[in-house]
Amino acid sequence: MHLYKQKRLHIKGLVITVTVFAVVVAIFLYGFISATNTVRSQQKALLEKAIDRAVINCYAIEGSYPESVAYLEEHYGVVINHEKYLVDYEAIGRNVKPSVRVTDLEGGGQDAQQIPLD
Numbered sequence: 001m002h003l004y005k006q007k008r009l010h011i012k013g014l015v016i017t018v019t020v021f022a023v024v025v026a027i028f029l030y031g032f033i034s035a036t037n038t039v040r041s042q043q044k045a046l047l048e049k050a051i052d053r054a055v056i057n058c059y060a061i062e063g064s065y066p067e068s069v070a071y072l073e074e075h076y077g078v079v080i081n082h083e084k085y086l087v088d089y090e091a092i093g094r095n096v097k098p099s100v101r102v103t104d105l106e107g108g109g110q111d112a113q114q115i116p117l118d
Helices: 011-062 069-076
Strands: 085-090 099-104 113-115
Touching (some): 011 069, 011 085, 011 099
Antiparallel strands (some): 085 099, 099 113
């Protein structure tokens, strides 16, 4: 006979608590990853629009398309994070709109997208 009640381990309650905690953490991580991917795609879209606008502005002001992305960065204020994005810029001629491809380097580079600048 014991003077004090012995504590029993409530395994069922512990399992439920751990399971609920794991589900909450999983939902949080899913939301965080989803938000990160959305922000990354929006940043890429903004870069594509900025390059497109700069190319069009250059043609409107100077009468010819720029020869390189470096020219756009220097004269038209386009800011490219070269550690995050690879911009492939192919100028065919001074009066033909260039072909531009933006690749997300942080995403493994698999989502390269050809930007039609027509």
